[in-house]
Amino acid sequence: MDIRQAIAAERHDLAALLDQLTPAQWEAPTLCAGWRVREVAAHMSLGFRYSLPRTLTELVKARGSLHRMTDRCARRDAAAHSTGQLAAFLRENADHPWQPPMTG
Known part of the structure; x- marks a missing residue:
């Protein structure tokens, strides 16, 4: 299995896990300070949902802070x-070839 297939499989597995969560589990805090499960899920899908122009606008x-942008x-998006x-x-978007910015 190549890396893209492995990533797609992980995304499918994560989506299946999220489908099984209770409402209380979606609201549970995570290791990401101040984020619940729903914010982490929203963050993990941001690259699929935002075009490059929208990302640059955000x-x-x-004010150029990637951390501030992704948090906001x-x-x-978690609320919406x-x-x-x-x-x-x-x-x-399991098979989407998206990569984090600034990677090879």
Whole structure:
């Protein structure tokens, strides 16, 4: 299995796990300070949902801080989307070739 297939399999597995969470589990805190499970799921799907122009606009709004941008977007998107939608973003984009910025 190559790396892209492994990543797709992990995304499918994560979406399946998220589908099984109770409402209380979606609200549980995570190791990411101040983020619940829903913010982490929103963050993990941000690269699929935001175009490059939208990402750059959000980065400008955050005065160039990637951390400030991702925190604001994760919180906003976690509130705007249902838990089913958050899981579906990962499932529907499992084969997406997205990479974090500044990587090879």
